[in-house]
Amino acid sequence: MENGIPLVADPYNLIITGVGGQGNVLASRIIADMLTRLGFTVTIGETFGASQRGGSVMSHLRVSARSCYSPQIPKGRAHMVVALEPTEAIRVLKDYGNPGVKVIANTRPIQSIGVICGEQSYPTEEEIRAWLCELSESVWFIDTTQAAIALGNPIFGNIMAVGALSATGALPLQKDQFEAVLREKMSSEKVAVNLTAFDMGREMLSRTQHPLH
Amino acid sequence: MSILSEGQSGNRVLLMGNDAIARGALEAGVNVISGYPGTPSSEIIQNLLQVAKERNLYVEWSANEKVALEVSAAASFAGLRAMCVMKQVGVNVASDFLLHLSLYGTRGALVLVSCEDPGALSSTNEGESRPYAQMMEFPLLEPGDFQEALEMTQWAFDLSEEIRNVVMIRSVTRMSHASGNVVLGALPTLTPRAVFNHEGPLLGQMEGPVATIPGIVDFMHRRQQDKLKKVTALFDASPFNTYSGPEAPDLLIITSSVCHLYSKEAIELLHASHRVGLLKLGTTWPLPPKTLEAALRRSDKVLIVEETLPLMEDNIKAFAVERIGTIGPKTFFGKKEGALPPINELNPDCVVTAIAGIFGLPYEGMPATYADRAAAIAAKGAPVRDLTFCPGCPHRASFWSIHAAIAMDNRRGFVCGDIGCYTLAAGATGFKTLKTVHAMGSGAGIASGFGKLAAFGFNQPVLAVCGDSTFFHAAIPALVNAVHNRSNLILVVLDNSGTAMTGFQPHPGLPTDAMGGNALALSIPDICKAIGAKVSICDPFDLPNTQKTLLALLEEKDGVNVLILRQPCALSPQKKNKKRFHMHVDNTKCIGDACGCNRLCTRVFKCPGLTWNSELKSSEIDEVLCAGCGVCASICPSGAIEVKEVE
Numbered sequence A: 001m002e003n004g005i006p007l008v009a010d011p012y013n014l015i016i017t018g019v020g021g022q023g024n025v026l027a028s029r030i031i032a033d034m035l036t037r038l039g040f041t042v043t044i045g046e047t048f049g050a051s052q053r054g055g056s057v058m059s060h061l062r063v064s065a066r067s068c069y070s071p072q073i074p075k076g077r078a079h080m081v082v083a084l085e086p087t088e089a090i091r092v093l094k095d096y097g098n099p100g101v102k103v104i105a106n107t108r109p110i111q112s113i114g115v116i117c118g119e120q121s122y123p124t125e126e127e128i129r130a131w132l133c134e135l136s137e138s139v140w141f142i143d144t145t146q147a148a149i150a151l152g153n154p155i156f157g158n159i160m161a162v163g164a165l166s167a168t169g170a171l172p173l174q175k176d177q178f179e180a181v182l183r184e185k186m187s188s189e190k191v192a193v194n195l196t197a198f199d200m201g202r203e204m205l206s207r208t209q210h211p212l213h
Numbered sequence B: 001m002s003i004l005s006e007g008q009s010g011n012r013v014l015l016m017g018n019d020a021i022a023r024g025a026l027e028a029g030v031n032v033i034s035g036y037p038g039t040p041s042s043e044i045i046q047n048l049l050q051v052a053k054e055r056n057l058y059v060e061w062s063a064n065e066k067v068a069l070e071v072s073a074a075a076s077f078a079g080l081r082a083m084c085v086m087k088q089v090g091v092n093v094a095s096d097f098l099l100h101l102s103l104y105g106t107r108g109a110l111v112l113v114s115c116e117d118p119g120a121l122s123s124t125n126e127g128e129s130r131p132y133a134q135m136m137e138f139p140l141l142e143p144g145d146f147q148e149a150l151e152m153t154q155w156a157f158d159l160s161e162e163i164r165n166v167v168m169i170r171s172v173t174r175m176s177h178a179s180g181n182v183v184l185g186a187l188p189t190l191t192p193r194a195v196f197n198h199e200g201p202l203l204g205q206m207e208g209p210v211a212t213i214p215g216i217v218d219f220m221h222r223r224q225q226d227k228l229k230k231v232t233a234l235f236d237a238s239p240f241n242t243y244s245g246p247e248a249p250d251l252l253i254i255t256s257s258v259c260h261l262y263s264k265e266a267i268e269l270l271h272a273s274h275r276v277g278l279l280k281l282g283t284t285w286p287l288p289p290k291t292l293e294a295a296l297r298r299s300d301k302v303l304i305v306e307e308t309l310p311l312m313e314d315n316i317k318a319f320a321v322e323r324i325g326t327i328g329p330k331t332f333f334g335k336k337e338g339a340l341p342p343i344n345e346l347n348p349d350c351v352v353t354a355i356a357g358i359f360g361l362p363y364e365g366m367p368a369t370y371a372d373r374a375a376a377i378a379a380k381g382a383p384v385r386d387l388t389f390c391p392g393c394p395h396r397a398s399f400w401s402i403h404a405a406i407a408m409d410n411r412r413g414f415v416c417g418d419i420g421c422y423t424l425a426a427g428a429t430g431f432k433t434l435k436t437v438h439a440m441g442s443g444a445g446i447a448s449g450f451g452k453l454a455a456f457g458f459n460q461p462v463l464a465v466c467g468d469s470t471f472f473h474a475a476i477p478a479l480v481n482a483v484h485n486r487s488n489l490i491l492v493v494l495d496n497s498g499t500a501m502t503g504f505q506p507h508p509g510l511p512t513d514a515m516g517g518n519a520l521a522l523s524i525p526d527i528c529k530a531i532g533a534k535v536s537i538c539d540p541f542d543l544p545n546t547q548k549t550l551l552a553l554l555e556e557k558d559g560v561n562v563l564i565l566r567q568p569c570a571l572s573p574q575k576k577n578k579k580r581f582h583m584h585v586d587n588t589k590c591i592g593d594a595c596g597c598n599r600l601c602t603r604v605f606k607c608p609g610l611t612w613n614s615e616l617k618s619s620e621i622d623e624v625l626c627a628g629c630g631v632c633a634s635i636c637p638s639g640a641i642e643v644k645e646v647e
């Protein structure tokens, strides 16, 4: 389907990652629905099941104006990584990163049981920042969990990430489509707070105007 | 409101593969759907349930897959359109009946959907059921993208009625759980009437009794094979088999299912579309001979891309030998000579590697220096996330007690397990308590065998666990066996009131059925008693009482004892987001490493709701994660974890 809106790359490869329970699946579906409305062909690859029990989760989004792509992004071919948990961004870059990749990372850690029980260590915030800067073209660090708790529930972090992604301009994601998708998926009381979360995400990203490198 | 019923014909929407299959069934006018939950298949029925009333469907979560297939078969015998859904291992369970069913055939359409898991992303095996189609002689379809998942399902119903036999659709995780764009077709208006015609002749396909008995098997088997001949012709005309690429490519790829998308992408990544032809087969058993012959004539080199077994590969090679006179000799690449990995799921990179290897083309997915650096950073910077029971999961508490009781008993006792969330207890999260894990119900069956080995000097206590859904699925016959044969074992039923692993589907122990109607709840304790086992019941959150009961059962040397540990799943609707207790760690009492408890709570018990604050040298409660079950309070030897009832 032709809509005349150009993509920076075709297919554009986006990865949303986090830990089971952070709302990764919903975020990827909302983005995909927004792009479908614009006439793009979108494929989402994700796995769920056992991985929801404390494991890493990852959604691959392929956006194209031309055809349906594989639900798995080839190695080293991500254009953008949105991480709802910071060390998950590192894990994804190991397989899908490249010197031109961009990253949006939530700063709030979720420790794994290996870390809680002292068998592994969790990197410091400084280390994470340095490593993500080294492995990408640009990184935006935003504390969505904190902002989401302030808004009433840490789960809104995923919608803030969608807002932040839209503010990068990497994909044609506009608020009116976001609202339309929400109205399809949610009851009307929930729409307002999610719209606020979207705006907060946009705002957080634009405050980090010059992405760190 | 569901996209499955709201979506108008011609709408272009985003659907998960499983939704597309469900919509395809609705467009085909399905009436009856049955199955047993299992990842990655569960959403098909889950989604159809949401439209069951408005579309006048009967939808059932059956006790197991064999029964599910029998339920769907009944609908077919009564002239209705039925669909039966399961994961790969479920087809094994259904296979006994399936062999008989495919021999006699069907009346109304019967589509069997098997969602498989190459790479075992959420399974304990990567078995597959395509060989059943060949072994039991019924047609097999494999959708190659999301649109096909819908259209092929729709067509499978017509095909089944055309040949009056089972038609199987095989999906895989990366199709079932992936999403893509689909253009919807129209939903029919139907008023079906179910009638079972059984007065006709024994050999009649549509009127007589549906029976396969000695004396008529040869007739039936021949009739079945005639149907397959008809299928072969239909498959040759099928639009689901497509060729794209040059007239005479240097390499021909033959593929099916989601591997089609991997192959397409690999060709693109290598800029090899002028050299590589792609035959995508949607109909993979029986193979369409004309289509295949025409494609094989195009090239001397053939790469076959499929998951998991080299089934097409073997069949295409055999076909090529038969036709060598007209198509000439070929060189085959695939799993057998090592171009593709023989295990695990495939991806675009696997296919790139295969093509690049055949042509000697260079390809670098990731610059080598970047790859090395990223791997080094990830080793330090991305701690492994082991799977763990949810905060507040009753299984963590159950296995804590089971583990402790076996240790106290000190006779090298062990637990035989099976399939459910509690399979995680083979790992650290359940204190490595499970020592055998196989199929549904196999824990009880294997324990029944161990429990008979006393004559050979075996004197270790034998325990088995199963979940409540698994109890009904496959543990009952094993329990019958153990009691009848006077085996010695303890079966612990981890009853969390639902099929938690797959999204909380109801089972025969619950008072509601899949469609929300009133159902008869069967009592697990009563069944066990009726079978002849001794039964006790505990709340696993009551650690002292559970451990005392287990120790007493371990003392009893003879007979079959069932202990039911009953506490709803932490994610169950009645519990989710509701805390029973408000938890707090008194960091003056928590002395962590120093207390000699070896930081029992965070190092051993490992509930994710507890974290370790290395500055304070104290455990803490993570308010975001803690489910407020209160169990950790009873494990802390210093009494540092405090509970306060939430009003």
Ligand code: SF4
Pocket: A053, B388, B389, B390, B391, B392, B393, B394, B395, B421, B496, B500, B501, B569, B570, B571, B572
């Ligand atoms: S889903 Fe329920 S049974 Fe499964 S790990 Fe979580 S709490 Fe336990």
Ligand code: SF4
Pocket: B391, B392, B393, B583, B607, B608, B609, B610, B621, B625, B626, B627, B628, B629, B630, B631, B632, B633
């Ligand atoms: S009360 Fe304790 S055991 Fe229960 S969820 Fe909270 S931290 Fe975990």
